[in-house]
Amino acid sequence: MSARAAPDRQDPMRIQVSRTGGFAGIARRHEVDTGGRADAAEWQALAEEALRSARDTPPTGVPDGFRYAITVGDRTVYCADPDLTGAQRTLISRVLKEGA
Amino acid sequence: MxxxxxxxxxxxxxxxxxxxxxxxxxxxxxxxxxxxxxxxxxxxxxxxxxxxxxxxxxxxxxxxxxxxxTKPHRTLYDCGNGTTLPGRKVRDEGDKPTSDASVNRAYAGLGATFELLLSAYGRSSIDGKGLPLIGSVHYGEEYNNAFFDGEQMVFGDGDGEIFLDFTVAVDVIAHELAHGLTQHTANLRYEGQSGALNESVSDVFGSLVKQYSLGQSAEQADWLIGAGLLAPRVSGDALRSMKAPGTAYDDDVLGKDPQPGSMADYIETEEDNGGVHLNSGIPNRAFHLLATALGGNSWERAGQIWFDVLTGGELTANADFAQFARLTVAAAGDRFGAADEREAVLKAWSEVGVPTKA
Structure with missing residues (x-):
């Protein structure tokens, strides 16, 4: 657990994922609002896990690799393929798939 | 070795x-x-x-x-839709084709790239010393990308909705391997104009491998990057057009191909490491203009000039378009004398708005 206080699990949480770069260079941006979702607690736990040990500045990444910015509440962290944690990978794919 | x-x-x-x-x-x-x-x-x-x-x-x-x-040493791995690299070894150099078409296409694509570097430019693999070539297929689930991680190539299967398997296009495979060539030579920094040059060099050699494999002249080539990679439902021909940047696709989901084809439309952005996949359209079009002006096989004169600059030792890691352009003019002169080639290089850069005078 980070030094930062854990968000209150009852509060709605906005989770944004922005993906740039990649071979095609096509950006995608999606977000999930956990408010009113039955699986809100699960999303919040995943988001907290994804933020843990993440960087506050964008990594260099690799040629053609995707770059990601993950924003949870008021904090934005950065990561890049292929060096993602399992939680980051899961969160990114779920937000980009389910986000509106 | x-x-x-x-x-x-x-x-x-x-x-x-x-x-x-x-x-x-x-x-x-x-x-x-x-x-x-x-x-x-x-x-x-x-x-x-x-x-x-x-x-x-x-x-x-x-x-x-x-x-x-003077022969490649290729090893292909299967990630089995996981993300652990390199994955399980499935085909080594000289092994018979497997039942997996992705493996066989990647194997062939790496071989085609090795072949162009050796036959056209006398270079043994991407490091000039026969470096073994490693590729992993079936990376991730429905993964819409391919990349070079500094040591090997990685290919996703695509989601079938927007992208198909990234091994279907030989120019995409060669593009990834060319990132290795750049890494072992000019090592262009993957940011801003040097990053766009890094991307463009990969598109250029990606397209040249395709043209060489198909025996196509500059006039016959499609000058597309990633033709066949877009799923059937997507409105588009490919991911990029070197001939006409900005025209490769125009689709409801993907949007319109945003690549500029001249400096007047250069895109300033923070994203994509400063638009490395966007502004690469400018040097891409310069190469197309040169290759078609010279005619014949693009890998022979136009490709040789680009190769000479990339490997010549003068191109700096943080080069901008203008530095690259000046070096191509010098390389054309060094190799071909004060002839048509040098004039064609000057004209190509002039048409895309990149200065060739310091």
């Missing part, structure tokens, strides 16, 4: 080397490459026959420690 230059052991070319490659190597500034090539040429009297591609089939071979490899 590394060259041995000590003692009495001379590096030898241990497989079938086309004569024009030996001729090229014999002019190399690197004595380790030039000397054995000169010996082979002299011994076989091949200079007068160098247009005959079959002539070298009978070159004496002495398999030896320290020879510059």
């Amino acid at each position: 590394h060259l041995r230059t000590d003692g009495d052991l001379h590096p030898v070319f241990c497989t079938i080397v086309p004569p024009h490659v030996l001729d090229h190597l014999s002019r190399s500034a690197d004595a380790r490459l030039a000397d054995p090539a000169r010996r082979t040429l002299a011994a076989d009297g091949l200079r007068r026959d160098r247009r005959r591609a079959t002539a070298l089939a009978a070159v004496p071979t002495t398999p030896g420690v320290g020879a510059v490899p």
